[in-house]
Amino acid sequence: MTSTQKVSDQKAFDALLRTRLAAFTRKTFATVDPGTPYSHNWHVDLIAEYLEACTRREIKRLIINIPPRYLKSISVTVAWPAWLLGLNPAERILASSYAHSLSLKHSTDCRLVVKSDWYRRIFPNVQLVGDQDTKEKFVTTERGMRYATSVAGSVIGEGGNYLIVDDPHSAAGALSDVQRKTACTWFDQAFATRLNDKANGVIVVVMQRLHAEDLTGHLLGKGGWEHLCIPAVAETRTFIDFGRIKLTREAGEPLHSERENLQAIDRQKVELGSYAYAGQYQQRPAPPEGGMFKAGWFQRYERKEEKYLRIVQSWDTAIKASQINDPSCCTTWGERHGGWDLLQVVVRRLEYPDLKSLVVSQATAWQPDAILIEDKASGQQLLQDLRRETQLPIIAINPEADKITRAAACSALVESGRVYLPTHAAWLTDYEMEMMQFPNGAHDDQVDSTTQFLNWMKLSAASQIRIRRL
Template sequence: MQTKILRHKYYELLKADFTSFIGKSFITVNPGTKFLYNWHIELISEILQEVAQGKIKRLVINMPPRYLKSLCVSVAWPAWLLGHNPTQRIMVASYSQLLSNKHSLDCRIVMLSKWYRELFPETILRYDQNTKYKFATNHGGFRFATSINGTNTGEGGNVLIVDDPHNFMHINSIKQRNKVIEWFEQGFISRLDDKNTGSIVLVMQRFHENDLAGYLLKKNSCSRYYLKIPAITHQKTYISVGKLNIIREEGSILHTKREDKIQLNIIKNELGEYSFAAQYQQMPINTMGNMIKAEWIKRYKEIPIGGKIIQSWDTAIKAGRNNNYTVCSTWMLDKNNYYLIDICRVRVEYPDLKKLVEALAGRWKAELILIEDKASGQSLLQDFKREGKLPLMAIRPVGDKITRFASCSIMFELGRVFLPLESKWLTELEYELLSFPITNYDDQIDSISQFLSYIKNHIYNGTKFKIRML
């Protein structure tokens, strides 16, 4: 009797707690291997439950290899979803059908296990639809495995999972990277049954700044939740998901029982700095960049009170899809430190650009607005000069952009420049900063170097801060 009571309590735990369910699933598909619990597994569990509850519709998870990302997302989670709701329609894709089938078979092993069938007696796999790439429940739900080169004609789902879409051997091929992006944009996401309620989850290690995760991050969608889990943190990091609040101190190791600092250094030496930065740190950096070192970047948690606000505009010539962005960086000056408090990065035609300049100036109560005196910036300066209502300064850049940025990089090195701990625009900005001068876009760099050059020439050298009206 006591054994039955204990089993009942254990099953209730597995049913209610997804983290425990992940651990049981691991033991089921890896008999004889010890399950090493770590906080990141609970973090993934928590965020996937947020997706299951409809609180998150689009999710990107980037984390190092061999840290159970596939077991959590592609094996345990589909089994968990189908257990709680056997009508769920789940599609899972990987770069190869062989890998996708492997995850499918592992998920099926879990669902056919004795404990799972006792835990979810209502979820029964149909005998007439039970293959290595697709199995269905008696309630019409299913898990379907496909690949980048596979076919999913006619199939659809309310949960779409992409697990490692890139083949590492082809990652440096622009053609192959674009093929994955086109497959995702033009094919896979159209398989979502209900665009309003369905969810899409991408889980992968980073390989390249222009891989699928990088492409989605550059789209900067406010509806997409991004979870980056590096092997080693390069600054103090705050993570808040659901009921979890996690603080990772600077230099903390993701999972010391699995790979401690010594082992990670060995891996770094074997892979090389840039592959390690991508695959383990989730920060792919162009090998010819690195004018700014990551350790130079300082962080702030709260914006200082009472500092002066300066905005720096780098305006594009045109607003077409293939043209550069228009960027406004908003800064707060506090003593000899400079806090980047906002980035606005858009493609916009002139009439809307003029309205945007006024709106951002009003929002942040800008005391000085720097605008490059060329292209659409000239029109802004002329129009606002006639109206006389904004504190503008025309900036005439000297030298090429690499030289300009190099001359003010000392401000980063001296620890004068502060970025926020968290912001929706932070990841994309960091890529640009750490990859410059070899990067797809450098409009944020232009805006930042314009501001820092102004500071260096007018304030840092001792000149008194003064507002000039054009």
């Protein structure tokens, strides 16, 4: 190879590092952990695609759940901040972890990258200020910076365009109600307020799941977050289509078999126990077989039927939009011979006028044959107004037992394989997680909507049998 070709190849490689975060992440790994051979896998590229979308402000709130030791910190907390500063030396980035020592390690690794020869070659405009170049905080001559803090640590006087939380809980701390709630309160009332631009600032949380009410559970309960959930072993056939990444994970397929095959993962399951394994490895902080509803009971459909016997919508309503209350939920079902396809799940926190409008808009979109609304509390006024103002096929549901009893009454319909979920949907992960965790999860609105529909179907079928006998 001639010297001219070498120069040309170097320029092409440098251009790739500047424009593709995935390539930059691989180079970062070689810098911060030079003694370990790099073994590439698609999930590194997928995380980079999501972070590039955050960089373009296409995603402003992102949660990434992934097992430990799969390059989450190097990808999100080390490589991405360095890349952001390279693209714009004036960017301001705040990064936090549960322990100050861990935050300092991530910061030190990021600074090591920024000071490397290859980084300075591809991003020559990034220069650090000599008297503001520490493990905790380093500042560029353009007044950009990366600042490291810890959960419950002080962020007074600091603000950022990008906020990163990497492992907000320790494994032991997440089991403590006090420590877990302290972390969530710190995020809400201290860290999240440090965005310089509340409209365009970006917040990324990356962690392994440790508890149903950890920071991920807390934020998903609020709504408004993009959720990238990557289990160690695919529990169902999963289609991944985001940015440049398009692939299918088959049920039972490990995340990265070269790094951790199924035998190694099974050993971890034994060592961790089913609860810890379900959270840390499968990102479902409940045993994988589920609670009242087991994961293996749900069937899958590839595509919707061209015509269903009927379409039914089931509403679990809540009027108050406060984040501490359960949201309102609508599940839309398609009935076909032998079962029911769950077609859509909508979960929103709404005041009453917006809730009523949403019921109408969902009915317009799906043209249901029946709309089930609980004739209790918030649903009573909704039933009255919709019957007076619309011609919608509203059916009032009068619950006769508590939530757990209602769920138990219809669990056999799920166990018999008559309930079908799509192989891919934006809402699918959150729906499955809530169903598997019931009755121990933080929220149950999707469960209530589902059991209301299934119990109504049971009564409907029983009524038809009685009519035939007469």
